[in-house]
Amino acid sequence: MTAFVVRRLAFACVTLFAVLTLVFVLVRIVPGDPAQLILGDQASREAIESLRHRLGLDLPIGEQYGIFLSGALRGDWGVSMVTGQPVIREVLRVLPWTIELTVVSLMLGIALGVPSGVYAAIHRNRLVDYSVRIASLLGLSFPPFVAAIVLLLAFAIALPWFPVISAQSGSLSAWYRSITLPAVSLGLITAAYITRVTRSAMLEVLSEDYVRTARAKGVPWNAVIWRHALRNALIPIITVVGLYLGILIGNSVLTEIVFSRPGLGKLLIGALNQRDYPMLQGMMVIYTLVVVLVNLLTDLTYGFVDPRVKLK
Amino acid sequence: MSGMSGASARPAAKAQTPLAYFAAQTLKAFNTNKTSWIGLAVFLVIVALAIFAPALAPFDPTDQNILEKLRPPSAEHWLGTDSFGRDTLSRVLYGARISLVIGVVSTLAAMLIGSAIGMLAGWHGGRIDTVTMQTMDVLLAFPSLILGLILVAMLGPSMVNIIIAIALTSIPPFARIARAPTIAIKEREFVLAGRALGFSDARIVAGHILPNIFPEILVMGSLWLANAIRTEASLAFVGLGVKPPTPTWGGMIREGFENILDSYTLALVPSVSILVVIFALNLLGDGLRDAVDPKLKGET
Numbered sequence: 123m124t125a126f127v128v129r130r131l132a133f134a135c136v137t138l139f140a141v142l143t144l145v146f147v148l149v150r151i152v153p154g155d156p157a158q159l160i161l162g163d164q165a166s167r168e169a170i171e172s173l174r175h176r177l178g179l180d181l182p183i184g185e186q187y188g189i190f191l192s193g194a195l196r197g198d199w200g201v202s203m204v205t206g207q208p209v210i211r212e213v214l215r216v217l218p219w220t221i222e223l224t225v226v227s228l229m230l231g232i233a234l235g236v237p238s239g240v241y242a243a244i245h246r247n248r249l250v251d252y253s254v255r256i257a258s259l260l261g262l263s264f265p266p267f268v269a270a271i272v273l274l275l276a277f278a279i280a281l282p283w284f285p286v287i288s289a290q291s292g293s294l295s296a297w298y299r300s301i302t303l304p305a306v307s308l309g310l311i312t313a314a315y316i317t318r319v320t321r322s323a324m325l326e327v328l329s330e331d332y333v334r335t336a337r338a339k340g341v342p343w344n345a346v347i348w349r350h351a352l353r354n355a356l357i358p359i360i361t362v363v364g365l366y367l368g369i370l371i372g373n374s375v376l377t378e379i380v381f382s383r384p385g386l387g388k389l390l391i392g393a394l395n396q397r398d399y400p401m402l403q404g405m406m407v408i409y410t411l412v413v414v415l416v417n418l419l420t421d422l423t424y425g426f427v428d429p430r431v432k433l434k
Numbered sequence: 435m436s437g438m439s440g441a442s443a444r445p446a447a448k449a450q451t452p453l454a455y456f457a458a459q460t461l462k463a464f465n466t467n468k469t470s471w472i473g474l475a476v477f478l479v480i481v482a483l484a485i486f487a488p489a490l491a492p493f494d495p496t497d498q499n500i501l502e503k504l505r506p507p508s509a510e511h512w513l514g515t516d517s518f519g520r521d522t523l524s525r526v527l528y529g530a531r532i533s534l535v536i537g538v539v540s541t542l543a544a545m546l547i548g549s550a551i552g553m554l555a556g557w558h559g560g561r562i563d564t565v566t567m568q569t570m571d572v573l574l575a576f577p578s579l580i581l582g583l584i585l586v587a588m589l590g591p592s593m594v595n596i597i598i599a600i601a602l603t604s605i606p607p608f609a610r611i612a613r614a615p616t617i618a619i620k621e622r623e624f625v626l627a628g629r630a631l632g633f634s635d636a637r638i639v640a641g642h643i644l645p646n647i648f649p650e651i652l653v654m655g656s657l658w659l660a661n662a663i664r665t666e667a668s669l670a671f672v673g674l675g676v677k678p679p680t681p682t683w684g685g686m687i688r689e690g691f692e693n694i695l696d697s698y699t700l701a702l703v704p705s706v707s708i709l710v711v712i713f714a715l716n717l718l719g720d721g722l723r724d725a726v727d728p729k730l731k732g733e734t
Contacts (some may be wrong), residue, residue: 406584
């Protein structure tokens with residue numbers, strides 16, 4: 123087990139390094155001088171030069187890369203051009219909101235998706251199966267902001283059950299009221315993905331010999347499904363959940379905008395609109411960290427769920 | 435798809451041309467899941483509506499009329515008007531053009547570049563393969579919507595830049611899907627035969643491997659076209675779309691969202707349009723995938 127964990131950790135470090143390099147390159151291949159872009163066309167030569175110096179853009183490219191890498195790893199991501207606050211402080215301030223939304227949506231997606239996928243698989247080619255397949259295909263066709271707007275129209279405007287702006291906290295009921303619509307809009311799309319992968323993974327497993335054997339020796343059908351079959355179908359499900367978390371984090375940007383919810387999304391869009399380069403760079407680093415961490419967790423879960431993985 | 439070599443075993447009198455063979459396979463794939471036909475039909479109708487938008491649209495999509503602003507649906511304006519008094523129906527029709535052009539061009543580019551990368555990696559194997567696919571995995575790990583947002587914001591929101599950003603974020607899946615079959619096929623007899631005949635690598639890859647993996651790439655293409663259209667709309671929704679007043683669905687939803695308390699149709703009409711296109715493409719691709727996916731072959 124230790125060797126397995128060490129190997130996965132090493133791979134995560136390589137990935138992290140690669141993506142950080144990608145971020146560095148990305149910010150620098152953009153046509154035009156960032157200092158010029160930030161200050162506009164009317165800026166004086168001196169002002170541009172001094173900003174270039176402040177951003178470290180006048181240093182040799184290798185040195186910039188070194189400063190960027192060590193800074194990224196130490197949590198020193200520079201200072202926001204707009205607020206003057208350290209980027210990391212701004213990011214950490216809103217990060218809990220995004221994590222909360224993502225986790226609740228994911229839970230909702232799993233709670234809805236796994237049972238419906240299993241149910242569709244064991245009723246293969248029957249009406250329920252077709253309905254579940256069409257419904258899940260429709261679900262994953264929803265752009266996240268469209269789902270959010272439709273829910274907002276239905277349950278905050280037409281039927282005023284939930285607040286239009288969801289950023290309350292404090293009491294439990296306020297929390298529930300503010301998170302329900304954003305989490306449902308993301309959770310339903312997540313559920314659609316999970317339903318589909320659960321269904322196809324279950325179909326594959328249900329045709330295996332050991333399932334037939336279990337049935338033949340008289341194991342109750344329910345136990346066959348949930349203990350024998352689903353356990354073996356978990357690997358592809360976890361793969362998709364892990365991959366999907368990256369998409370979910372991306373989707374949450376739009377959901378946060380629609381529901382005026384604080385979080386990385388609002389911070390990102392603000393930074394994009396104001397061309398806050400240090401902030402953008404820092405946000406790419408945080409997204410990278412989150413994604414690498416999620417991938418690492420997914421890999422480790424494999425080893426936990428399927429002992430065979432550790433041996434490879 | 436492995437029937438290429440099987441076809442020659444038939445009596446020579448009725449030898450199928452490659453094109454006829456391809457058409458027959460396509461037809462079979464469509465008939466595996468009837469929902470593919472529905473998806474294709476709906477998608478073609480939308481393409482036709484987009485092409486004939488200038489003839490069909492009752493108004494100029496950018497014509498403003500402040501006296502007629504935020505009107506509900508009526509006999510004159512079937513789907514109402516927006517906050518500048520522009521006809522929503524006309525804007526939705528014209529908006530389809532932007533969505534489809536950006537979606538199709540960026541997906542085609544990603545298909546071409548991605549499959550080329552995947553085939554080369556699979557064909558060469560070894561270190562080239564490892565490094566290339568590792569790079570693709572890293573790109574794939576990063577949330578594509580966020581990468582797209584940042585690329586467009588930095589390059590500037592123009593049609594070409596949006597296409598570049600969406601294409602870049604869609605390359606890795608095509609590389610992946612092209613690589614695996616290339617590795618499997620390069621060990622097959624007909625590739626060996628080609629080599630024995632002294633064919634160049636390029637000729638074997640283009641002439642003998644590409645046709646074999648083409649169906650899978652095409653199916654992926656329809657699913658990623660759906661994704662590209664969704665990404666374009668998302669970009670436009672946060673203000674990184676093709677510049678107004680050019681109508682785009684994402685941009686219209688943004689405007690509708692800003693006026694959501696005054697007129698619900700304004701956001702709903704383009705939202706439903708996007709949903710219909712994406713759903714149609716998913717129906718099409720998903721139905722065809724069952725026919726193309728070797729793992730599922732022989733089932734249903």
